[in-house]
Amino acid sequence: MQSRLPIIVFAAVMAAIPFVPGMPPFWIVLLDNIGLAALVAMGLVLLTGVGGLTSFGQAAFVGFGAYTTAVLSTAYGLSPWLTLPLSLVVSGSLAVLLGLITVRLSGHYLPLGTLAWGLGLFYLFSKLEFLGRNDGISAIPPLSIGSFKMLSPGSIYYAIWVAVILSALLTMNLLDSRTGRAIRALRRGHVAAEAFGVHTPRAKLLVFIHAAVLAGLSGWLYAHLQRAVNPTPFGAHMGIEYLFIAVVGGAGYVWGGVLGAAIVVVLKEVLQSYLPLILPGSGQVETIVFGIMLVALLQLAPGGLWPWLMSFLPERTSGRKPDTSLKLEHRARAPAETGVLLQVEKARKQFGGVVAVNNVSFDVKAREIVALIGPNGAGKSTTFNLITGVLSATSGSISVLGRKVDNAPPQEIVKLGISRTFQHVKLVPDMTVLENVAIGAHLRGHSGPISSMLRLDRTDEAKLLAEAARQIERVGLTEQMHQLAGSLSLGQQRIVEIARALCVDPMLLLLDEPAAGLRHMEKQRLATLLRELRDGGMSVLLVEHDMGFVMNLADRIVVLDFGTKIAEGTPATIKSNPEVIKAYLGVAA
Amino acid sequence: MNTTIMLFLVQDGITNGAIYALLGLALVLVFAVTRVILIPQGEFVTYGALTYASLAAGQMPGTAKLALALGIGAFGFDLFVARKALHARLIVRSLITNVVLPAIVLALTLYFAAQKPPVAVCIALSLVIVAMIGLYLYRIAFQPLAHTSVLVLLIASVGVHLALQGLGLLFFGAEGQRGPTVLSGAFTAGALRFTGQSITVYAITIAFIVGLWLFFGLTLYGKALRATAVNRLGARLAGIRTTLSGQIAFLLASVIGALSGILIVPITTLYYDSGFLIGLKGFVAAIIGGLVSYPLTAVAALVVGIVEAFSSFYASNYKEVIVFMLLIPVLLLRSLAAPAVEEEKD
Numbered sequence: 001m002q003s004r005l006p007i008i009v010f011a012a013v014m015a016a017i018p019f020v021p022g023m024p025p026f027w028i029v030l031l032d033n034i035g036l037a038a039l040v041a042m043g044l045v046l047l048t049g050v051g052g053l054t055s056f057g058q059a060a061f062v063g064f065g066a067y068t069t070a071v072l073s074t075a076y077g078l079s080p081w082l083t084l085p086l087s088l089v090v091s092g093s094l095a096v097l098l099g100l101i102t103v104r105l106s107g108h109y110l111p112l113g114t115l116a117w118g119l120g121l122f123y124l125f126s127k128l129e130f131l132g133r134n135d136g137i138s139a140i141p142p143l144s145i146g147s148f149k150m151l152s153p154g155s156i157y158y159a160i161w162v163a164v165i166l167s168a169l170l171t172m173n174l175l176d177s178r179t180g181r182a183i184r185a186l187r188r189g190h191v192a193a194e195a196f197g198v199h200t201p202r203a204k205l206l207v208f209i210h211a212a213v214l215a216g217l218s219g220w221l222y223a224h225l226q227r228a229v230n231p232t233p234f235g236a237h238m239g240i241e242y243l244f245i246a247v248v249g250g251a252g253y254v255w256g257g258v259l260g261a262a263i264v265v266v267l268k269e270v271l272q273s274y275l276p277l278i279l280p281g282s283g284q285v286e287t288i289v290f291g292i293m294l295v296a297l298l299q300l301a302p303g304g305l306w307p308w309l310m311s312f313l314p315e316r317t318s319g320r321k322p323d324t325s326l327k328l329e330h331r332a333r334a335p336a337e338t339g340v341l342l343q344v345e346k347a348r349k350q351f352g353g354v355v356a357v358n359n360v361s362f363d364v365k366a367r368e369i370v371a372l373i374g375p376n377g378a379g380k381s382t383t384f385n386l387i388t389g390v391l392s393a394t395s396g397s398i399s400v401l402g403r404k405v406d407n408a409p410p411q412e413i414v415k416l417g418i419s420r421t422f423q424h425v426k427l428v429p430d431m432t433v434l435e436n437v438a439i440g441a442h443l444r445g446h447s448g449p450i451s452s453m454l455r456l457d458r459t460d461e462a463k464l465l466a467e468a469a470r471q472i473e474r475v476g477l478t479e480q481m482h483q484l485a486g487s488l489s490l491g492q493q494r495i496v497e498i499a500r501a502l503c504v505d506p507m508l509l510l511l512d513e514p515a516a517g518l519r520h521m522e523k524q525r526l527a528t529l530l531r532e533l534r535d536g537g538m539s540v541l542l543v544e545h546d547m548g549f550v551m552n553l554a555d556r557i558v559v560l561d562f563g564t565k566i567a568e569g570t571p572a573t574i575k576s577n578p579e580v581i582k583a584y585l586g587v588a589a
Numbered sequence: 590m591n592t593t594i595m596l597f598l599v600q601d602g603i604t605n606g607a608i609y610a611l612l613g614l615a616l617v618l619v620f621a622v623t624r625v626i627l628i629p630q631g632e633f634v635t636y637g638a639l640t641y642a643s644l645a646a647g648q649m650p651g652t653a654k655l656a657l658a659l660g661i662g663a664f665g666f667d668l669f670v671a672r673k674a675l676h677a678r679l680i681v682r683s684l685i686t687n688v689v690l691p692a693i694v695l696a697l698t699l700y701f702a703a704q705k706p707p708v709a710v711c712i713a714l715s716l717v718i719v720a721m722i723g724l725y726l727y728r729i730a731f732q733p734l735a736h737t738s739v740l741v742l743l744i745a746s747v748g749v750h751l752a753l754q755g756l757g758l759l760f761f762g763a764e765g766q767r768g769p770t771v772l773s774g775a776f777t778a779g780a781l782r783f784t785g786q787s788i789t790v791y792a793i794t795i796a797f798i799v800g801l802w803l804f805f806g807l808t809l810y811g812k813a814l815r816a817t818a819v820n821r822l823g824a825r826l827a828g829i830r831t832t833l834s835g836q837i838a839f840l841l842a843s844v845i846g847a848l849s850g851i852l853i854v855p856i857t858t859l860y861y862d863s864g865f866l867i868g869l870k871g872f873v874a875a876i877i878g879g880l881v882s883y884p885l886t887a888v889a890a891l892v893v894g895i896v897e898a899f900s901s902f903y904a905s906n907y908k909e910v911i912v913f914m915l916l917i918p919v920l921l922l923r924s925l926a927a928p929a930v931e932e933e934k935d
Contacts, residue, residue: 105920116920127907243747247741295745
């Protein structure tokens with residue numbers, strides 16, 4: 001996706017810095033600190049900026065990494081290189097433990113929860129005997145290669161920045177992949193991602209672990225840079241500071257984390273060393289100024305500095321069209337997708353005392369377009385949610401190809417070949433149309449996070465993108481393929497949702513008001529597309545208010561009113577059904 | 590276990606818990622209305638407490654000057670925002686609330702500080718000073734960010750906390766202070782000794798809870814605040830000025846914070862940075878209360894206070910660990926009962 005050139009230049013510049021003649025050694029120390037903070041902030045970018053999970057507890061994971069290597073390399077004399085994987089494993093597995101508890105928390109519980117265990121762990125660090133209590137652990141051996149010991153800040157500099165650049169690359173690779181798209185969809189809520197088979201709690205846990213491992217890496221480096229650890233740098237204040245490093249830099253961008261770290265570390269240093277000269281006096285003048293500058297910065301650039309800087313660069317409208325000749329394997333199909341595909345029997349959904357769907361029965365057969373119509377509040381979207389597993393039915397049964405699927409989660413329903421669109425468009429606005437549509441093919445890819453980070457997923461990935469491009473072409477949005485989904489008109493966004501649903505390779509397509517917001521010509525094109533799909537062997541169940549559109553398209557119509565089915569039949573019989581006319585017009589005509 | 594000790598611990602826990610309850614209520618209130626997680630709540634506590642203690646000791650608290658400085662800043666923000674349509678009424682109104690008022694309070698503080706004023710005057714002045722600081726802070730730091738995400742507001746809140754804490758050191762020095770009791774005297778009931786101070790704590794906490802309940806249930810402003818909390822846009826469309834709701838929320842929060850501070854500073858020595866931890870414990874209560882429910886928050890705060898009292902007796906080393914880890918089972922329960930609702934964020 002992104003060109004590698006800037007990164008190579010950046011790496012070269014960073015490699016050259018220690019060789020600049022007259023470079024003050026203190027600057028190298030600052031750069032070391034920037035690198036350490038950048039690692040943690042990068043994890044937070046993924047966790048908070050991309051995944052939408054705010055964590056105050058990252059400092060605790062830095063602590064896990066640092067204390068693991070401190071204990072093992074002093075008390076047990078292990079080589080620091082041996083403790084590296086152990087530090088990462090300790091941070092990672094504790095992330096699993098804490099993550100299982102916290103990532104399922106919604107909204108503001110999550111940051112507060114992380115704040116709470118962050119604080120608790122800090123006090124634990126400072127009280128445990130084997131961690132040296134408040135004094136911590138000293139005399140940690142330095143990193144060494146052969147007889148070369150990284151004793152000075154200048155020698156560990158390379159270890160730190162190699163870690164930073166490698167982590168940035170791996171993180172960006174992860175984001176630009178099948179797993180990455182699932183992660184990027186998290187911030188927009190669960191329902192859409194789950195409808196295409198993304199296991200959202202697992203995806204959240206994954207980013208949580210990723211961020212914790214990066215923090216652990218930073219802690220490991222920190223321990224061998226300082227050669228001593230104590231609880232102070234792992235407290236709540238640092239947890240908060242890491243978070244604002246990410247926000248100041250631009251929480252949605254990997255390099256924003258690095259930029260934020262540079263700004264915050266340098267700013268603090270400058271304030272600490274120069275402010276007392278200007279404003280002599282007691283106390284923490286630098287904290288005051290720092291706090292004020294932070295608020296001012298947020299008011300000027302609430303999105304962070306990285307996107308603000310990037311907006312000065314010429315916009316790149318790159319993005320190659322994927323090679324659509326690559327074929328993606330079809331979804332594993334049931335042996336006979338013929339006869340009755342979907343059977344809804346006496347489905348009932350109650351919200352407290354309200355009966356939203358009242359014992360509704362109907363079916364959808366193979367190669368059929370069925371329309372579900374009814375006045376507003378008739379229970380059409382609720383019926384969709386029952387079928388797709390977003391809601392579980394109070395009673396009644398829903399079967400697919402004769403097999404009952406009651407209360408199966410959405411991820412299971414989509415595996416059966418039922419895909420859907422939403423009445424209120426649920427796309428990820430800051431992802432391109434292509435990437436949004438590719439989420440639809442999530443279950444047809446196989447690459448996991450590790451292979452994505454290492455770029456072993458490229459053939460799989462190319463096939464997924466090719467399939468997405470084919471479906472975009474099919475619905476007629478090829479020109480918008482590389483635009484951000486949020487920049488499209490509402491009507492076009494609905495079409496993007498259809499393309500995404502088609503990427504599932506479904507046998508049954510559920511469309512919730514697909515024609516709303518479309519112009520006349522677009523509606524006709526949509527009708528043609530749906531007929532083609534039916535003739536190609538797919539069935540369609542749609543909710544729609546545009547009667548002209550429905551009457552011309554549907555093979556069969558089911559009419560709901562106040563949650564109850566009042567009629568079913570061909571368009572012609574429905575048009576003259578007195579019950580239906582009464583439901584719509586209020587009086588018998 | 591000795592019953593006397595247990596009763597004593599429970600009593601101690603309830604006194605602290607009552608303070609946490611007040612802070613928890615304020616946090617819930619501010620979050621619900623403005624989406625700001627008010628980390629500086631702790632600074633309102635220390636500012637209130639230390640302003641009160643300084644005044645009582647006959648010293649001039651720097652917070653009065655800060656109020657005037659922030660007020661001038663708020664006035665500047667008001668003028669800047671309204672620069673396209675300035676008219677005299679607006680300028681005068683803003684000038685009075687943001688500059689004249691704190692100037693008068695500063696003058697009063699200067700006058701009284703010189704002559705060791707009575708407790709009631711100290712309390713009144715401290716409350717007014719901190720209330721103004723809260724109000725102007727909202728205007729300067731949070732109102733311009735009102736449209737941004739919870740995360741950005743949170744980071745701004747951290748920034749404000751850092752600045753206020755640094756100023757706290759500047760105003761009050763690194764040494765801790767204690768203030769005079771609000772209500773002296775004591776009586777014993779069985780084995781327990783009730784001081785006038787702890788009775789005051791209970792009474793004021795209960796009064797505040799009832800007061801808030803009445804305010805939100807019965808008054809138009811209270812209902813406007815609730816409406817803002819539920820749906821900002823909807824409230825605006827219904828003609829509620831959401832900035833006014835934010836100002837009221839911050840005003841209430843700072844008053845509650847300052848009051849809590851004044852109530853505890855006679856019991857424990859407070860330092861310029863003590864507020865953070867106290868505020869966080871109010872937080873724990875607020876989270877247990879789900880950030881939405883006032884009665885639940887109050888009950889949770891009492892539990893936090895009691896757990897803290899017991900753990901400081903039995904495992905004082907792990908007191909903070911236990912208090913903050915108290916959240917984990919609560920969070921576990923919450924995640925088991927996780928609502929299946931769709932959240933539309935941003």
